[in-house]
Amino acid sequence: xxxxxxxxxxxxxxxxxxxxxxxxxxxxxxxxxxxxxxxxxxxxxxxxxxxxxxxxxxxxxxxxxxxxxxxxxxxxxxxxxxxxxxxxxxxxxxxxxxxxxx
Numbered sequence: 001x002x003x004x005x006x007x008x009x010x011x012x013x014x015x016x017x018x019x020x021x022x023x024x025x026x027x028x029x030x031x032x033x034x035x036x037x038x039x040x041x042x043x044x045x046x047x048x049x050x051x052x053x054x055x056x057x058x059x060x061x062x063x064x065x066x067x068x069x070x071x072x073x074x075x076x077x078x079x080x081x082x083x084x085x086x087x088x089x090x091x092x093x094x095x096x097x098x099x100x101x102x
Contacts (some may be wrong), residue, residue, distance in 0.1 A: 008072045016069060017079065021086035030091040037084055048074035 008016070024033040040047065051058075051071050059067055073079045 017083045017086055021083060021090050024087050025090040025094055030087050034084055034087055037080060044077060044080060
């Protein structure tokens with residue numbers, strides 16, 4: 001499958017990252033998620049290339065469109081920083097809400 005030459009629109013990219021961050025915080029997995037993302041930061045490029053190799057197999061399970069979007073997200077290192085920042089902001093926001101409620 002050829003790789004798309006297009007980048008994700010900033011709005012679409014932010015929507016995807018926001019959805020991922022909300023799920024991590026909703027499930028209270030922000031600390032393990034940030035730890036895992038930070039630990040794998042040096043391998044980000046290698047992992048994105050591995051995704052290219054396994055795209056034909058994974059597309060049978062998940063569909064081609066979501067994998068293409070994930071691949072486009074993983075190719076830019078800044079997106080990892082955006083995701084970590086969004087997770088931390090949502091976790092801090094939830095922490096503030098808990099203090100007001102409690």
